[in-house]
Amino acid sequence: xxxxxxxxxxxxxxxxxxxxxxxxxLMVGAFRGEGSARLVSWLAVLALVVTIGLVVVVGPxxxxxxxxxxxxxxFAFFMKVLVLIGSALSIVMSMGYNExxxxxxxxxPVLILLATLGMLMMISAHDLISLYIGLELQSLAxxxxxxxxxxxxxxxxxxLKYFVLGAxxxxxxxxxxxxxxxxxxxxxFDQLAQSFAAGQASTGIIVGIVFVSVGLAFKCSAVPxxxxxxxxxQGAPTPVTAFFSIAPKVAAVALFIRFxxxxxxxxxxxxxxxxxxxxxxxxxxxxFAAINQRNIKRLMAYSSIGHVGxxxxxxxxxxxxxxxxxxxxxxxxxxxxxGTFAVILSMRRNGKMVEGIDELAGxxxxxxxxxxxxxxxMFSMAGIPPLAGFFSKLYVFMAxxxxxxxxxxxxxxxxxxxxAFYYLRIVKLMYFDEPTGVxxxxxGREIQAVLIVxxxxxxxxxxxxxxxxxxxxxxxxxxxxx
Amino acid sequence: xxxSTICFYLFSxxxxxxxxxxISARNPVHSVLFLILAFFNAAGLFxxxxxxxxxxxxxxVYVGAVAVLFLFVVMMLDINFVELRHGALQYLPIGALxxxxxxxxxxxxxxxxxAGPTLSAAATAPxxxxxxxxxxxxxxxxxxxRYFYAFQAAGVVLLIAMIGAIxxxxxxxxxxxxxxxxxxxxxxxxxxxxxxRVKIGEGV
Numbered sequence: 001x002x003x004x005x006x007x008x009x010x011x012x013x014x015x016x017x018x019x020x021x022x023x024x025x026l027m028v029g030a031f032r033g034e035g036s037a038r039l040v041s042w043l044a045v046l047a048l049v050v051t052i053g054l055v056v057v058v059g060p061x062x063x064x065x066x067x068x069x070x071x072x073x074x075f076a077f078f079m080k081v082l083v084l085i086g087s088a089l090s091i092v093m094s095m096g097y098n099e100x101x102x103x104x105x106x107x108x109p110v111l112i113l114l115a116t117l118g119m120l121m122m123i124s125a126h127d128l129i130s131l132y133i134g135l136e137l138q139s140l141a142x143x144x145x146x147x148x149x150x151x152x153x154x155x156x157x158x159x160l161k162y163f164v165l166g167a168x169x170x171x172x173x174x175x176x177x178x179x180x181x182x183x184x185x186x187x188x189f190d191q192l193a194q195s196f197a198a199g200q201a202s203t204g205i206i207v208g209i210v211f212v213s214v215g216l217a218f219k220c221s222a223v224p225x226x227x228x229x230x231x232x233x234q235g236a237p238t239p240v241t242a243f244f245s246i247a248p249k250v251a252a253v254a255l256f257i258r259f260x261x262x263x264x265x266x267x268x269x270x271x272x273x274x275x276x277x278x279x280x281x282x283x284x285x286x287x288f289a290a291i292n293q294r295n296i297k298r299l300m301a302y303s304s305i306g307h308v309g310x311x312x313x314x315x316x317x318x319x320x321x322x323x324x325x326x327x328x329x330x331x332x333x334x335x336x337x338x339g340t341f342a343v344i345l346s347m348r349r350n351g352k353m354v355e356g357i358d359e360l361a362g363x364x365x366x367x368x369x370x371x372x373x374x375x376x377x378m379f380s381m382a383g384i385p386p387l388a389g390f391f392s393k394l395y396v397f398m399a400x401x402x403x404x405x406x407x408x409x410x411x412x413x414x415x416x417x418x419x420a421f422y423y424l425r426i427v428k429l430m431y432f433d434e435p436t437g438v439x440x441x442x443x444g445r446e447i448q449a450v451l452i453v454x455x456x457x458x459x460x461x462x463x464x465x466x467x468x469x470x471x472x473x474x475x476x477x478x479x480x481x482x
Numbered sequence: 483x484x485x486s487t488i489c490f491y492l493f494s495x496x497x498x499x500x501x502x503x504x505i506s507a508r509n510p511v512h513s514v515l516f517l518i519l520a521f522f523n524a525a526g527l528f529x530x531x532x533x534x535x536x537x538x539x540x541x542x543v544y545v546g547a548v549a550v551l552f553l554f555v556v557m558m559l560d561i562n563f564v565e566l567r568h569g570a571l572q573y574l575p576i577g578a579l580x581x582x583x584x585x586x587x588x589x590x591x592x593x594x595x596x597a598g599p600t601l602s603a604a605a606t607a608p609x610x611x612x613x614x615x616x617x618x619x620x621x622x623x624x625x626x627x628r629y630f631y632a633f634q635a636a637g638v639v640l641l642i643a644m645i646g647a648i649x650x651x652x653x654x655x656x657x658x659x660x661x662x663x664x665x666x667x668x669x670x671x672x673x674x675x676x677x678x679r680v681k682i683g684e685g686v
Contacts, residue, residue, distance in 0.1 A: 012631075019638060026645070066631040107649045114642050121635060133635045140639060144646035159650075179591070204591045 011065035011072045014054040014080065015120050021047035022113040029106030037104035041095050044109035048088040048116065055080045062478060064126060068188050071126035074478030075327075078471055079123045079254040082331055086247035087116040089338045089450055094239030096444040097345050101353075103149050103237065111148075112243060115141035119251035123258070128177045128187035131255065135173070135219065139166050142248060146236040158235025165218070165228045173215025179208030192263035199266045206270055212259060213274055220252035222312060223281035226305050233301035238353065241297055242341035245304045250330045253308065257315055257323060261479050268318045275316040280411050282309025287418040296344055296357045299422065300337075303381065306419055307333050313412055314396040317403035320476050325395035327472035332392040332461065336377050339454030343374045346443035357426060362435025370443070371430045373455045378427050380458045382420035388461035395469075490530055497523035510556045518549045535618040 009016060025047070029040045060077040064070070091109050098104040118138030125131035143166060147159025181187050183204035184195055196205070218225040233241045260271055286306020293299040311333070314326035347354050363371040380389035393416060400409040461468070500523065503516040521544045528537035615623070625633050 023641075067628045069629070069631045105649070107645060111642070111645065111649070114638070114645075117638070129629065129632045130635070133632050133639065137635060137639050137642065140642045140646065144642070144649055147650055150650055207587070207591055 007066050009065070011058060011063040012070055012124075013058055014051045015117060015124070017054055018047065018051050018113060018117045018120065021050075022110055022117065025106070025113065026110050029110065032106075036106050037098065037108070038095055040106040041091055041109045044113050045088050045091050047113060048084050048091070051120075052081055052084045055084070060474065060478065062481075064190075068190065069127045069130040070121075070124050071189075072124055074475045075254070075258065076124050078327055078475035079250065079330075080120055082250050082334060083116060083119045083123065083247045083254075086250060086334050086338070087112055087119075087243070090239060090243035090246060092446045093242060093338070093342055093345055093450055095446060097237070097239050100348075100351070101149065101237065108145070108148060111141045111145055115145065115243075116247060119247060122251050122255045125255065125258065126189045126262075128180065128189075131259065132170075132174060132177060135215075135255070136170060138248060138251065139170065139219070142166075142244065145240045145243065146232055148240060149237045152235075152237075154235035155237060158232045161235075162228055162232045169215045169218035169225065172211050172218075176208045176211025176213075176215065179204050179211065183208065189258075189263040193265065196264060196266040199269065201267055201270065205267075209260075209264060209267070209271055210274065213256075213271065213278075216252060216256045216259065217278055220249055220256060220308050221301075221305055222278045222308050223285045223305060224278075226282070226285065229305055230298045230301040233304075234295055234297045234355075238297065238341070238345055241300070242338070242345070245300060245337050245341070246334055249304065249308065250334065253311055253315075253326065253330055256312075257326060257479070260315065261318070261323065265318075265480075272316055272318055275312055276405070276408055279309045279312035279316050279408065282306060282312065283412055283415040284309075287415040290419070290422050293422070294357060295355050296347075296360075297355055299357060300340065300344070303419070303423075304337070306415070307381075310393060310396055310412060310416070313400050313405075313408055316408060317396075317399045317405055319399060319403050320473075320480050321402055322396070322399035323476035323479060324469075324472045325392075325399040327475055328395050328468060329392040331468055331472065332380075332388040332458070335454045335457045336380050336389060339373060339377045339451055339458065340381075342447050342451045342454065343370055343377075346370065346439060346447055348440040349437055351440065357429065359436065360426060361429050361433035363429075363439075364431040366435050366438045367441075370439075370451070373451050375427050375430065376455050376459055378423040382423040383416050384420075386462040388458045391461065391465065486530055489526070493523045493526040493530070496520075497527070511553070514549060514553045514556055517552065518545050521545050521549065533617060535616075535621055538618075 021044075025040050025043055028043065029036050032039070055077060058072055058077075060072075060074040062071070062073040065072070091112055094108065094112075095104070098108060115138050118134050118136070118141060121130060121134030122138060123134075125134050143159055143163040146162045147156050149155035177187070180192070183202055184192055186192060186195070214225060218228075221229040233244065236244065260268075260275070264271060282305050286302050286304075286309055290299050290302035290306070293302060307329075311326045311329045314322035314324075314329065316322070317325075344355075347359060349359070360374070363374070376387065380387035383390045383393045385391075393412070397409045397412055400406075400412070497520050500516040500519040504513050504520065507513045507516060521540060525537040525540045528534070528540060
C-alpha cells in the first residue's frame with residue numbers, strides 16, 4: 001500500500017500545544033492532589049498566553065492543513081486571539097469564587113482549556129466533519145462545567161438542561177450536515193464553495209443549511225433557540241456563567257460566519273433572510289424580556305441574547321463591512337461582559353453570593369470605584385457614546401445600511417433604546433437609591449485587575465480604535481478572497 | 483437476485499415491526515429487547531448493501547454497548563414506566579402530524595435529488611476499487627491517513643467525557659476500610675498481641 005505523506009502540523013501548532021498542556025496539567029493536578037487548584041489555574045492561564053503567542057507565530061496568512069480539514073487565516077487569527085483572551089480572563093476570575101464556594105478543583109481549569117481547544121478547532125474548521133467534532137469537543141466540556149457545583153441542585157439542573165437541549169441541537173446540526181453531504185457529495189468547504197459559487201442550489205442543500213443554522217443558533221443562543229440560556233446562566237456557578245457568555249459565544253458566532261460565508265457565500269440570497277429573522281427576534285427578545293428580570297445573572301442572559309442579535313446584523317448584511325462590524329462587536333462585547341461579571345462575582349454579603357439587582361442599591365456610596373466601573377459597562381452596553389459599546393453598534397448598523405437593510409438597522413436602534421432602560425436602571429439603583437447593605441471586602445486582587453483592564457479598554461477605546469478596527473478589517477477581508 | 487430481494491423485505495419488515503413494538507410493548511424490558519432486534523435487522527440491511535463494516539459496528543456498538551446499557555438502566559432504576567407512559571396517547575396526534583410533515587419534507591427533498599454537476603467525481607468513485615480492498619480496510623486507510631485529525635479529536639472528546647464523569651461523580655467517602663498491605667506486613671507482634679498473666683481464680 002502506498003504511504004501517504006505526513007501532513008504538515010504547523011498550522012495546528014496552537015491546538016497541539018493546548019491539548020498537550022491540558023493533559024500535562026491533568027497530570028500535575030492528579031499527582032499533587034487536593035489543593036493544587038490555584039497552581040493549575042495559573043498554569044492554565046500561562047498555557048493560554050503561550051497559545052496566543054503560538055497563534056501569532058502561525059500568523060494570519062491563509063494555510064489549509066491536515067488534508068484540508070483545518071484552516072488558518074486572518075479571520076481565524078483574530079477570533080482565536082479573542083477566544084483565548086476571554087478564556088484566560090475567565091480562569092483568572094474563577095479562582096477566588098471557586099475557593100470560597102468549596103469547588104476549587106484542578107479539573108475546572110483543565111476543562112476550560114479543553115473547551116477552548118474545541119473553540120479553536122471550531123474557528124479553524126474547514127470541513128463539515130471538523131466543524132462537528134470541534135463543536136462537540138467544546139460542548140461536552142461546557143456541559144460538565146455547568147454542572148460543576150455538583151452539590152447544588154440548580155447547577156446540576158443547569159448542566160442537565162444544557163446537555164439535553166445541546167444534544168438535540170447537535171442532532172439537528174448533524175442532520176443538516178448529512179443533507180448537505182447527500183446533495184453535494186462533499187464535506188469540504190472548498191469544494192462546497194466551488195459548487196455553489198454560481199448561486200444555484202437544490203432544495204436539499206437549502207434545507208441542510210437551515211438545519212445546520214439551527215444548531216449554530218442554539219450554540220450562540222439566538223432566538224428562537226435561546227430557551228436554555230436564562231436557566232443555564234442562572235443555575236451554573238457564576239464564573240462558569242461568565243465563561244459561557246464570553247468565549248463560547250465568540251466561537252459560535254465565528255463558526256456561524258465561517259459556515260455561511262465560506263462554503264455558502266454564493267447562496268447569500270438564500271440564507272440572508274434566515275439570519276435577518278434570527279437577528280431581529282434576538283434583539284427584540286433581548287430588549288423586552290430583560291425588563292422584568294430581578295436576578296442579575298438572568299438579566300445578563302437576556303442581555304447576551306440581545307447582543308448576539310446585534311452582532312448577527314453584520315452577518316445578515318453579508319458584506320466585508322458587515323463581518324468587520326461583527327468582529328469589532330464581539331471584541332468589545334468580551335470586555336464589557338468580563339467587566340460586568342467581575343462585579344457580579346464580587347457581590348457577596350456575609351460570605352454568601354447575592355444575585356438580585358436590588359442588592360446593588362447605593363453601591364455608589366458604599367463602593368464608589370466598583371459602582372463607577374459597573375456604570376461604565378452598563379452605559380457601554382446601552383450604547384452611549386463615547387464608550388466602546390456605542391462604536392460596536394455603530395459599525396454593524398452602518399454595514400446594514402450600506403447593504404440596503406435599513407429596516408434591520410431601524411429595529412436595531414429601537415431595541416437598543418428599549419434595552420437602555422434596564423441597563424440604566426442599574427445605574428439609577430447604584431447612584432440614586434439608599435444602600436441596603438455593604439458587600440464583603442476585599443474583592444480579591446485578580447478581580448480588581450480584571451475590572452481595571454476591562455474598564456480601561458471600554459472607556460478609552462475611542463481614543464485608539466485603529467488597532468482593533470484595522471485588525472477586524474483584515475480578518476474580514478480574508479474571508480472574501482479576490 | 484431473488485434471494486437478496488426476499489432478504490431485504492424480510493429484514494425491513496422485521497425492523498419496522500420491532501420498531502413499532504419498541505414503543506408499544508408494555509414491559510420496558512421487552513421494549514429494549516425489540517430494540518436489539520431492530521438493530522440486528524438494520525445490520526442485515528447494511529450487509530445487503532455491501533457495507534459489512536457498518537453492520538458489524540452496529541452490532542458491536544449498539545447491541546453490545548448501548549442496548550445493554552439501556553437494559554441496565556431499565557432494570558436498575560426504579561422508574562414506573564406505566565405511569566410515565568400514561569397520557570402518551572394524547573400526544574399521538576401532534577406527534578403523528580410532525581412525523582407526516584417531516585416525511586413530506588423528506589420526500590420533497592429527495593424528489594429533487596440530482597447527482598448532477600454538484601456531485602464531485604471524487605465522491606462518486608469508490609476509493610479504492612472494491613476488488614482490491616474490503617471496505618473495512620478502506621475505511622481504516624482513510625481514518626488513519628486523510629481523517630486522522632478528526633480521529634484524534636474524537637479521542638479528545640472521549641477524554642473529556644471521562645474527565646467529566648469523574649469530576650461529576652467521584653467523591654471521597656468517609657469511613658471506608660481499605661486494605662493497606664504495607665501496614666499489614668509491617669505490623670509487629672507487640673502492637674497487637676498482649677500477653678497477660680492471669681492470676682488463678684481472679685480472671686482478666
